[in-house]
Structures are given as C-alpha cells and as structure tokens.
Amino acid sequence: MDSKFQKKLDSVTGHRANRHKYADEVLENPALFPELMRLCFLTSNKNAAKACWILELVCYEKLEWLQEYLDFFCSNIKNQTDKSAIRALSKICLLLAISHFKKKEMLLTENQLQQITETCFDWLMTDVKVASKCYSIRALHLLGNHFDWIHPELKVILDKDYNSHSAAYKAVGREILKKIK
Template sequence: MVIEFQKKLEYVTGYRVNRQKYADEVLDNPELFPELIRLCFQTLDKNASKACWILEFVCYQKLEWLEDHLDFFCSHIKNLKDESAIRPVAKVCQLLILSHYKKKEIQLSPKHLDEIIESNFDWLINDTKVASKAYAMRTLYLLGTHYDWIHPELKTIITKDYPNHSSAYKAVAREVLKKIK
C-alpha cells in the first residue's frame, strides 16, 4: 500500500480538490501517515513538495497525528528549499504553534520550538515567496508572545523589508506590526 501511495503522488496536482482527494486517502489509511512525513523531506524526490501539499491538508483535520513525528518533522524543516514545499510546511508550523499555545493540544519541546523559530526566521529573511513569509510572520508573532526577544527582531525585519515587497506582504506586515505595538 505504501509503494502504491508513493506512485500516486505522480498524479497529485495543485488543484485543491485533487490535494484533498489524496489527503482523504491518508486520512482513511492512517498507516500511510509516517510514509507521507518521510516523503515530505526527501528533498531530491520530485514529488516531495506534493507530499507537503497533502500533509498540510491532513494536518488541518488530524494535526495530532504529527505529534509522534515532531522530532523528525522539526529537525528536517530547515532542509526544505523548494518553494512548493516550504509554503505548506510553513502553514503546518503555524498550526502547530496555534495548537501548542492557544489550544494546548500539541506539546512541543523547547528543541521543537527552537527549530520552528529558526526555520521561520530563515523563510522570512531569505528569498522565499510571499505566502511562506506571511505564515512565518504570523507564526513568529505567536511565538513572540512567549519569547520576549522575538517581537523586536520580527519588527526590525518587517520594517526593513516593508518597502521592497508586494502589497500582500505589506498587508500581513501591517497586521503583525499593529499587534506587536
């Protein structure tokens, strides 16, 4: 079944309904989830980003499944370079932080939190696309409510980069800066 699932990744497209179809397959077959996580970080595999798309959709419904894989997930997010993989993983990071602090459902260790913080700052300061930067800003804002050094750093980066970005970046930047003040 795992090999069959790997082959199916060839047919995943960016269409929402298509991504949901394959996420539903994982949701119906939880034994596929560990393989999905592994595939997300096979950065040399052309289907790794597709696995990340599916992971995002699965995590919307079953974020708790990620709990047993947090060591692997958090230690590997820094290795992602493909924009198509970074955006969904940035969203999963945001879901994890929301769940950890707001809902108190997922327990992240200090090491997990450090790895998420590092990756999100990297996405924010490096040349990644706006959607990933937006998720990173929001995630770092949430983290900054528990780490007093994050908000000043975040504010400095956003303010410095603000003039050079798109209106979408600026909208999220304004939202986050307003909350920081």
C-alpha cells in the same frame, strides 16, 4: 506509503480538489501517514513537495497525528528547499504554533519551538513565496509571546522589508506590527 500510493504522487497536481483526494486517502488510512512524513523530507524525491501539499491538508484535519513525529518534522523543515513545499510547511508551522499557544492542544518542546523559530526566520529572510513569509510572520508573532527576543527582531525585519514586498506581505506586516508595538 505503499509503492502504489507513492506512485500516485506523480498524479498529484496543484488543484485543491486533486490534493484533497490524496489527503483523504491518507485520512482514511492512517497507516500511510509515517511514509507521507518520510517522503516530505526526502528532498531527492521529485514528489517531496507534493507530499508536503498532502501533509498540509492532512494536518488541517488531524494535526495530532504529527505529535509523535514532531522531533523529525522540526529538525527537518530547514532542509526543504522547494518553494512550494516550504509554503505548505510554513502553514503547518503556523498550525503548530496556534495549537501550542492558543489552543493548548499540542505541546511542543523548547527545542522544537526553537527549531520552528529559526526556520521561520530563515524563510522570512530568504527568497520564498510571499505566503510562506506571511505564515512565518504569524507563527513568529505567536512564538514571540514565549521568546521575548522575537518581537523586537521581527519588528526590525518588517520595518526594513515592508516597502519592498507585495500587498499581502504588507497587510500581514501591518497587522503584526500593530500587535507588537
């Protein structure tokens, strides 16, 4: 992103229309994508979470743009600590799992699948937003069709944590438990 676009991140708000405005700018100018990726994981940057919000919206439209950055993405997701950024990254992990396992569009390496798995489990067991946990649960369910140890581990966590979480977590937990029993 040129410095003008990076400075625009200061103006990004949580409002969806505002985030879409900046995502559309990246979609209209793909040359901005590499810098967007870099900014998402520049955790010292105050706008890293905002960059992640924009990346999520871009990935809804052009997930394939992430293909050449998968090693970078998968090796860095664990380093992001901002809860708002994690929410966006967890959704991207779910989109990648869907693309890999259901749509067979983006193929991830064994190492990339392992990195996503480890990070999703970390998010599931730490204090992150419930949406991040729900996206992680769904991604892990799909990953469990590849790694046979995931479903038993996921079941233990869901059974243990079920009563201490929100209605949204419980709804996703029930749905996934039915699928893996």
